[in-house]
Amino acid sequence: MLVLGIETSCDETAVGVVEDRFTLRSNVIASQVELHAPYGGVVPEVAARAHLEALLPTIDRALVEAGCGLSDVDAVAVTSGPGLIGALLVGVSAAKGLALAHDKPLIGVNHLRAHVEVAQLEHGELEPPLAALVVSGGHTSIVALGEDGRFRQLGATIDDAAGEAFDKIARFLGLGYPGGPEIDRLARQGDPHAIAFPRAMRADPGYDVSLSGLKTAVVRYLRRLEAAGQEPDLADVAASFQEAIVDVQVDKTLRAAADQGLERVVLAGGVAANSRLRARFAEACGQAGLGLLVPSVPLCTDNGAMVAASGANLLAAGHLAPLELGVDPNLPLAG
Template sequence: MKDTIILGIETSCDETSAAVVVNGRQVLSNVISSQVDLHAEYGGVVPEIASRKHVELILPVIDNALKEAGVSLEEVDAVAVTYGPGLVGALLVGVAAAKALAFSLNKPLIRVNHIEGHIAANYITHPDLEPPYVCLVASGGHSHIVHIASYTEFRVLGRTRDDAAGEAFDKIARVLGLGYPGGPAIERAAKAGNPEAFRFPRVKFADAPYDFSFSGLKTAVINMVHQLQQKGEPLPVEDICASFQQAVADVLVEHTIGAAKELKTDTICIAGGVAANSLLREYMSKKAREEHIRVLYPQLKLCTDNAAMIASAGYYALKNGCTADWRLNAVPSLRI
């Protein structure tokens, strides 16, 4: 059967990315231009700056992705793009570029939900992975437990009711003066800390056992930091980071394994920026092993935002006959 070459485009937040992927699994190129340094001085992503930077970078990034892959535009079989959720101005840059390319090449345009893209990162890292399985998607904007029944059928089993897990990492890092993005900074500081130094809250809902809430945890940590600062006492930064990280890992792991057991699945995948966290990876693997469930996660580069995962999800959408028309628009609050 002829190979299907997909050009993927991702601009939902602060990375401008384009990738060329064959048959949804084989990455020929995955160019990611990060704006992190640009936003770091503001302690978070500034939407207007992100949009302007995407406009500047999108064509050179697409060019580089094609060059690196050794593929010409004419050889591309379809163009897949993230159309939500994300920052509207940022999404629009990718959507406009993808529409223009697909239209001029007379090739199919595929719309990809960013969260489904994160899940697909696992297909690239694990060539043998096939649905069904349960996936924890935890990033700066989302925390979901999803049952993947087939490549294109998703059922949300649990979701956050307030902050996303990554958002809590970012906000706490800011209060502790650790910079942006907060996840990697907290992970580094936590290595020298005691995860049992403080007992931060772990929220559970009786009516929805797989839902999350991280805002109470975030507030508990921030209140403690402010109280210590008011008293002029030194901040035990490492212990706070380690205890906070453990509290997040505890709920993510407990809820995901609970969902996997209920669905009697033998595979759990994790995805999204927070899936880069080594404590989460190790703790999930350890707890799942006790239940005879295997845990898979994407390689680090594929955990955070990138276009290869979008091209992979796009491939399965295309195979399922899901193409978009020229009216495609950005949907900032798109749900899975």
């Protein structure tokens, strides 16, 4: 059973092919980083136009690498939300065209669910119940996957997502785009305990997080030094800022797992590629006796393989989409 997965929710044109739910046959990504770098963030209209240009060549390459043709594919899966509406429309329109032209089932996939389920390509069946932290440029959510196969959102950011905060502080520090990898690299040279940046809502009940205040605290710290004529140690700033984000995410996720009686944790999403976050989760889960599943770095960022994997699960469960499938920029994960 082969499923073709199409991902165009933000700034990566990505297509993957998965066989029998667990075997990755291909995973091709056409990056738009250079297009958006001059702006320090994703420009929605630029992203949508780039998807239009890149999608068909990316589909062709994914099929070649998978060693199959469209006639061999059993279903077409596509991200239908959440994401940028123009970008989503490009992928969904293409997927509907392929499904109609080749008489294949169409599957609408939730982008956040796909980030979690891509772990099955390297770790096998995801046995519920489990907790997952989905952390990316647009999302920071703590969710639970129940025995019934349904997701429940336990907590989320009330303002900035982690990836967004990384990008904004990286831009303020004069680093490159995307900001997450740049801060990660710089932080390895600094002291994560050098500056006591705030951990908002860390001790609050519930599992929501807030990063806007942390971002403001970093900016104010740098401006105070500038006013005093002092040069900041940017590596210490990056390390301390990163540590504050990691502390809250680790604490909240493990607390949710303990409170809900969940014995496994999945770390997912683009920010899950952050080396400090991965190391701290491994340490904390080990101490708490929790199993930890983390996709390899190439499968953390937006990719077509995750859409194909999630689509394969939905296909196996008989959850197909009509050709009238629309897009939802705010599609919730629950359900």
